[in-house]
Amino acid sequence: MCITKNELETKIWEVRNLKTLKEEVENELKAIEHEIIAYMVEHAIDTEITKSAKVTYKPQTRTTLDKDKLTEILGDDLKPFEKVSRFNVLRIK
8 A cells, every 4th residue: 555645644634633532532431430430439339230231340459570679689680581572663743
């Protein structure tokens, strides 16, 4: 697919507009999610079943490794424990 520079400008404009729209929708989504969370907290429930959905609001945990403490114990060479992912990134400024 070969496009002209003018078509590229149009595509960049479309990307910028869609990103703005995406941000607005994400903000609306977060606001609605906060209302749902407020409902769950207000009613002191962690599960609610409606006609169309099962809603849960429960604590969860995530375990991560502290790189600084690992460095203290193992030294600066953490290369054997690193996992590198490679991918292309499109940036439009």
